[in-house]
Amino acid sequence: xxxxxxxxxxxxxxxxxxxMPKQFLPLGEKPILVHTLEKFLTCRQFDxxxxxxxxxxxxxxxxxxxxxxxxxxxxxxxxxxxxxxxGTVMNVIAAIEERFGxxxxxxxxxxDAVRPFVTLRMLEENxxxxxxxxxxxxxxxxxxxxxxxxDGEIISAIPPRGRMYQGQTPQSFRMSLLKSLYESLSxxxxxxxxxxxxxxxxxxxxxxxxxxxxxxxxxTTPGDYKIAQAMVRELSDD
Amino acid sequence: xxxxxFQLTAPRMISVKYEDLSFADRVIVxxxxxxxxxxxxxxxxxxxxxxxxxxxxxxxxxxxCCGRVVYSPDARFSVGQPVVMIPNTPTRPEDCIYENYRExxxxxxxxxxxxxxxxxxxxxxxxxxxxxxxxxxxxxxEFFSVGVHAAxxxxxxxxxxxxxxxxxxxxxxxxxxxxxxxxxxxxSRLFIIGRQPRKLAQFSFxxxxxxxxxxxxxxxxxxxxxxxxxxxxxxxIEEIIGHIRPQGTLMLMGVSENxxxxxxxxxxxxxxxxxxxxxxxxxxxxxxxELMRAxxxxxxxRTILSPEEPVRSIGDIHRVFxxxxxxxxxxxxxxxx
Numbered sequence: 001x002x003x004x005x006x007x008x009x010x011x012x013x014x015x016x017x018x019x020m021p022k023q024f025l026p027l028g029e030k031p032i033l034v035h036t037l038e039k040f041l042t043c044r045q046f047d048x049x050x051x052x053x054x055x056x057x058x059x060x061x062x063x064x065x066x067x068x069x070x071x072x073x074x075x076x077x078x079x080x081x082x083x084x085x086x087g088t089v090m091n092v093i094a095a096i097e098e099r100f101g102x103x104x105x106x107x108x109x110x111x112d113a114v115r116p117f118v119t120l121r122m123l124e125e126n127x128x129x130x131x132x133x134x135x136x137x138x139x140x141x142x143x144x145x146x147x148x149x150x151d152g153e154i155i156s157a158i159p160p161r162g163r164m165y166q167g168q169t170p171q172s173f174r175m176s177l178l179k180s181l182y183e184s185l186s187x188x189x190x191x192x193x194x195x196x197x198x199x200x201x202x203x204x205x206x207x208x209x210x211x212x213x214x215x216x217x218x219x220t221t222p223g224d225y226k227i228a229q230a231m232v233r234e235l236s237d238d
Numbered sequence: 239x240x241x242x243x244f245q246l247t248a249p250r251m252i253s254v255k256y257e258d259l260s261f262a263d264r265v266i267v268x269x270x271x272x273x274x275x276x277x278x279x280x281x282x283x284x285x286x287x288x289x290x291x292x293x294x295x296x297x298x299x300x301x302x303c304c305g306r307v308v309y310s311p312d313a314r315f316s317v318g319q320p321v322v323m324i325p326n327t328p329t330r331p332e333d334c335i336y337e338n339y340r341e342x343x344x345x346x347x348x349x350x351x352x353x354x355x356x357x358x359x360x361x362x363x364x365x366x367x368x369x370x371x372x373x374x375x376x377x378x379x380e381f382f383s384v385g386v387h388a389a390x391x392x393x394x395x396x397x398x399x400x401x402x403x404x405x406x407x408x409x410x411x412x413x414x415x416x417x418x419x420x421x422x423x424x425x426s427r428l429f430i431i432g433r434q435p436r437k438l439a440q441f442s443f444x445x446x447x448x449x450x451x452x453x454x455x456x457x458x459x460x461x462x463x464x465x466x467x468x469x470x471x472x473x474x475i476e477e478i479i480g481h482i483r484p485q486g487t488l489m490l491m492g493v494s495e496n497x498x499x500x501x502x503x504x505x506x507x508x509x510x511x512x513x514x515x516x517x518x519x520x521x522x523x524x525x526x527x528e529l530m531r532a533x534x535x536x537x538x539x540r541t542i543l544s545p546e547e548p549v550r551s552i553g554d555i556h557r558v559f560x561x562x563x564x565x566x567x568x569x570x571x572x573x574x575x
Contacts, residue, residue: 027240027258028240028258029258029260030258034239035239035240035258036239038239038259038261039239039240041309042239042266042268042308042309042357043308044306044308044317044318069261071261071309116239116240117240117256119242119356119575120268120356120357120575121550121574121575124574215254231256232240232256232257232258
């Protein structure tokens with residue numbers, strides 16, 4: 001089976017604009033999270049789409065689902081998030097296995113709730129890559145030169161730009177693989193994880209690249225939010 | 239959800255427009271295969287009048303398309319069902335005027351966004367199931383339905399002597415018209431009159447083919463279909479008027495941006511009927527799908543399809559339109575944006 005996991009565990013601390021987590025802010029006519037969820041629901045390959053949210057916001061999210069996506073309620077489940085991003089992913093996996101049982105065939109497409117501009121092409125290519133290779137990440141070739149500084153004051157390295165990519169989401173996996181790799185990590189190793197792909201990279205499991213898009217933006221700051229609103233408003237005003 | 243519309247903003251310039259698409263009372267279709275029409279190509283290349291381009295752009299191109307349902311507001315369609323979409327959209331009911339000629343009707347990819355979108359939300363009565371037709375062939379259902387529409391009008395207008403029917407043109411339009419006429423009038427002799435021997439050779443199922451401008455002096459047809467358009471319209475119509483029998487019906491189907499002079503003296507002398515024919519409506523789509531479900535029809539139609547690599551980016555859209563310029567008949571491509 002193929003599952004979506006929309007990660008909405010954040011509490012919006014970087015937005016400095018409202019108490020409401022950023023995934024619930026309106027974009028056009030509905031919350032950002034609903035846009036993302038609807039795009040997943042239009043991908044027919046998903047048997048179920050899980051939304052992992054901060055435990056305090058589970059009820060709120062369930063209300064949103066009932067209000068906006070009632071037509072597909074049986075394909076949606078809301079689960080409480082974990083302490084960090086990968087904790088939320090593991091909670092989703094636990095919920096899936098509890099309902100459908102573990103299987104080597106299960107695929108999991110994880111995605112930031114705050115990337116509502118994800119496309120069906122990306123979702124489909126993620127599913128195909130996860131099925132074929134076991135793990136994949138959605139990326140864009142780096143446009144800016146990436147500069148490394150180990151002390152934050154002087155440049156320690158400038159890696160060749162041609163080898164640099166900017167990570168986006170979705171990130172997709174054979175579910176059993178991701179779970180077993182995560183369980184093999186020590187607490188220290190887990191502490192340095194920034195995303196789910198790094199679970200594979202730390203254990204040297206190859207992660208394949210899927211082409212993202214410059215418009216697959218992550219709405220993290222007030223500036224991003226303004227850009228996203230402008231992108232949608234452009235059409236709504238026509 | 240956020241939907242993407244790939245609009246032609248100026249000749250050879252495509253940009254993405256975003257819209258907030260709602261799940262409401264419309265069917266939502268994921269386009270899967272598309273075909274290029276000359277009309278799309280004329281917009282893309284900027285061959286329309288500058289005033290027309292100013293009026294109609296920005297606009298998503300393509301009105302020949304099949305896809306799969308991803309959402310249906312009711313039980314008329316099921317998720318995953320293969321469908322074709324009707325680009326003609328009537329806005330008012332009327333008894334005696336076909337929906338494709340009705341005042342107030344509009345056409346997707348002519349003033350309204352065509353099907354080059356990530357998802358298409360469309361009224362349920364503009365959607366038809368196309369099970370049993372391979373998707374790449376289903377992509378040209380709209381095109382085929384134009385031939386069906388013309389044959390239907392011909393049937394209602396033309397007198398009943400239909401022993402010999404001439405089709406002027408050796409392109410895709412002539413090919414689908416010939417297919418429809420072959421199915422509808424198996425006893426009629428069908429002649430194709432064109433300029434390119436290699437294209438004429440494609441018409442294996444007709445009775446004879448002739449080179450335009452070099453017809454046997456005694457060749458006569460009871461009725462004729464003009465499927466040339468463009469610069470070829472004038473010569474074709476002139477030749478038809480010369481070879482058509484009295485009181486024949488001349489179906490005009492080729493689009494021309496030029497003024498076309500017609501020898502009206504001969505039209506009057508022979509008592510000819512000229513019928514303008516363009517686009518199609520729901521009934522034509524239904525009849526087209528029925529005909530296209532026959533494996534024989536599909537096999538023939540597949541011979542005029544030039545499949546392109548799928549479109550996954552704006553760069554791929556440019557590639558498809560450029561490639562279409564050298565495609566002998568129909569360019570079709572997967573839509574995977």
